[in-house]
Amino acid sequence: MKSMILGCLGVFSAVAFMFGCSYSALLGLVCTIIVFRFYKEKSAQVDPRNKAVFITGCDSGFGNQFARRLDEKGFTVFAGCLMPDREGARLLKEESSDRLHVVHVDVTDEWLVRGAVKYVKENLGDNELWAIVNNAGIAIFTEIEWCSVVQFQRILDVNVIGVVRVTKAFLPLIRNSNGRIVNVASLAGRFTMPAFAAYSMSKRACIAFSDALRIEMKKFNVKVSTIEPSLYKTPISETKYLADQNRKSWSETPTEVKDAYGDEYFDAFLKNIDTQMQRAKSNISEVIDLMVESVLDEIPKVRYVPSSSIVRATILTFLPSYITDRLFQIYTPRVVPRQSTSSVSSASDNDVPS
Template sequence: MGNRRIPLANTIVVTGASSGIGKACALQLDKLGFRVFAGVRREMDSDALRCEASATLTPILLDITDAASITSAVDIVTTAIGEIGLAAIINNAGIAVAGPLEFLPIDEIRKQLEVNVIGQIAVTQAFLPLLRQGQGRIINIGSLGGRIAMPFIGPYSAAKFAMEALTDALRMELRPWHIHVSIVEPGFITTPIWEKSKEVAGTIFNNLPHQAEHMYGTIIPGVRETYSHAGRTGTPAEEVAKVTIRALTAARPKTRYIVGRGARLGTSVLERLPDKLRDALIIRWLTKSPAQ
């Protein structure tokens, strides 16, 4: 296997496996022979996964914001694997809330953090005993947005920044047990999250006060389309899944894995620029028509 290693356990839990990165990870791991428990929100997503995977892959209904749902998922996995433990948990479930921070409903911001931050911690806490048993790994799906804040998706960036910090803290805290913790940082990816975000942003914007439309009405449509276009033309979810599996199987996993040209450009160039210059470049990109 060279610089690769097969975990002592071969069971992996993937959250947010209904679509995008989570689904790609679940299916690729299934093909590699891992036993996958794929967290989904709806029964119809379970059926769809079963149609594309082997009989070994097990979809489980998992709402990472619901304590009872998490407990049920842990019980299902524990019953299935006994004392062998987990090889890894891949924390991928997430949403993207978009809109001007000045007018975004606080409940929407709270929901963003509840799903993309608190939910990730809750799932990790719940599965850590099994990870210790299996000498497993924790792989968090982050984003370039967790290294460089982006306007009009401020809550999403805030959540991803939080996951960067929590990944670092958890990595140091779990070092005595040799539980590796890595974060995968893609740029824009071709997943439904950006189209969903565009729809949510449209709904939110339509319900904003009149002064919001007056103040941001000329810029928001272009920003929404730029983000949507970036998502449609971004890195395929399958490529992110391949890198995630590399983090799972590497003998010496990195702490961070940057995925995609946009993410590499962002971390190598934009992150090093003076704040105001970076701000200007990002705003120029956002307000420029995708066709230009």
């Protein structure tokens, strides 16, 4: 009964919004989400015994903590690591049970992905591969004019093609178990802020891939979910790392482009990015909790969003672009680019008839 009431309220809000009752509908929808947040029925959970999970990106961050949690729950875990000999992978192996395997994998390398599939098959034993979790990802937060095409290609290769490559390689095993695929996307795949172009493009593509795959896999009873967190304190949000990336990009940018912006603008941009990253949430356990739910829930959700972000994300979904543009513009530097004033003057001169 509770689910029926919540569902009817949500449908009513959505229909009202479609027919122009925007403010009341938005309020109703937000209320529905808040009520659902506190009173939602928990899905039954699967038995982790004799179930294995393959995860990418376990060297650090979400993947590392997630692998530990699944190991504690009793799953057999195949933790894919880019650098299996480094401290992150070594400690993960040492501090976990003997059910956890560290597997060398680079999601951009076809042969290493095939090797990971071979290793999993050879070490499954009596287990079935219940889930693959595409967690590996990289980020760059920089303006488009000094983000090189190579950087765009690199982020898409890891965050998009890497997800496709790993998913396709493991799908036969997942079909056999009627298991599931979990792709770690981001709210940046729904909303694009300044300096997030490359990252948002990759996460939006990841969501699109997941949406299509979810429908295509229904005939095999394979579930597909996305995890969509906001910004959290992980290695990809470390300010020194991002500043070094931006300085390198700036140094390789053509002089005419740098002259258009000016060093003062670039310095202000770096400070602005630093401020944004300082706002990153430190409680990554709320994301790990959702990742665990996506594997354990008998009937997984299509989309897992941290409760601290869900109301804001829903509101942004319904706002028109001219409002979200204004909201996101506050994340751009207040310094005026060097060419800004001169280009306006030139445009005015060109408008004068000869």
